[in-house]
Amino acid sequence: MFDIEIVENTLKKKSKKITLGSYISNSYRNKLGEIADYYPLVTEDSKILFYYTSPQRLFSTALLNSETFLKIIFFSICLLVFFIIIHKDITSPILDAQKLIHRIIKDKTIKFSTDRTDELGSLFNLIDRLLEDVHSKEQELQSHNIRLQKLSTTDGLTNIANRRSFDMYMNQLLISNSRSGDVSLLVCDVDYFKRFNDYYGHAAGDNTLKQIAQCLLHNLHSNTDFVARYGGEEFVIVLNDTSQHQGICVGNNLLKAIQNLNITHVLSDISDVVTISIGLHTFEKSAYTKYESLFNKADKALYAAKEQGRNQLITSSQLKDLST
Known part of the structure; x- marks a missing residue:
């Protein structure tokens, strides 16, 4: 319910305060707590004034109550x-x-x-x-x-070290070892092996290479000596901390050990069994960092041993005597 009253336009402002800090446009609150809204009539001097009871506020307008x-x-x-x-x-x-x-x-x-x-x-x-x-x-x-790694450094036929392993061993021996000492390098070759292969067949030739490899291996000291198949019927042996005289003794023992295998070789010009020839070169290991020239000297001694009749050992120091 609300009352309607015609009043003079006594409101000087368009906004009246309703509560503290709150305004409603064209409205004001009287002393009885009533809200009054007014609307102009046809004339500017009179207005219709509405009175109604103010509703109770449901919650506080304060931010941090x-x-x-x-x-x-x-x-x-x-x-x-x-x-x-x-x-x-x-x-x-x-x-x-x-x-x-x-x-x-x-x-x-x-x-x-x-x-x-x-x-x-x-x-x-x-x-x-x-x-x-x-x-x-x-x-x-x-x-x-x-x-x-083992396959890459092991000869597939004889099951001993291969040429790659020999290269690694020599590089390691010369580059990383600063301690002085003699090293004897032996290069071995099976005598008349091509004839053996042609006569007995490649299977027999392979079996002979296996026996020779194992014979060389078993007649060396595994802790200090090294043996590898260099290629074909050629083997290489490294005797660490071994003088030339000691190397000659080891080489002569290997000549006898191979001959004692008693592998028949009817086409050999020097024996009725398989034999080998050996070239030896002894050097001071602290004086070198590469081994190629050392191997070449042992290989030349091997060639001289074959030229002198095979089944024997020739040292690099004998080459000058043989050439005179």
Whole structure:
């Protein structure tokens, strides 16, 4: 219900204060707490004035009243509890798992071994299985690499070191070893091996090379000596810390050992069994960084041994005497 009254236009302003800090255009509140709105009539001097009781305000207009402050505190507490729960159940386990993974990378024996039954526990168990698979694959890869490295440095026929292995051994011996000492280098060649192959066949020739390789290997000191198949029917031997005199003794023993194999060779001009010829060169290892010239001297001594009748040992120091 409201009352209508015709009043004179006594309002000088278009806005009147309703409450503290609040205005309604063309309205004002009287002493009885009534709201008055006025509307002009046809003439400018008169207006229709409406009176109606002011409704009760449902909430306070103050920004930080007690009710709002309590709601903010309640919301903050809920947010803090939620953060603590998330950190305890999710964030903290993930951070711990990250640290543990770094430890597992360094020590493959460490595992998660978690008792959790939730999704994170399933994830950690899955990571354990993945790390076990990775560790297993790494071991397989290392094993394959070792086998490949061995194959790359092992002669496929005789199962002793090959030329590549000889190159590596000599470079390592001369470059990294600063300690002085004599080294005797022996180059061996099977006498009349082409005739043997043509007469007995390649299978018999391969079997003979295998026997010669094993004979050379077993008549050397495995801790200090090195033997390799250089190519074809040619073998190379390195006697570390061995003087020329000692190298000659070793070489003569090898000549006898090969002959004692008693491998029949009917087309040999010097014997009825397989024999070898040896060229020897002795050098001071601290005086050289490359071995090619040293090998060439031993190879020339081998050529001289073959020229002198085979089945014998010639040293590089004898070459001048043989040329005069």
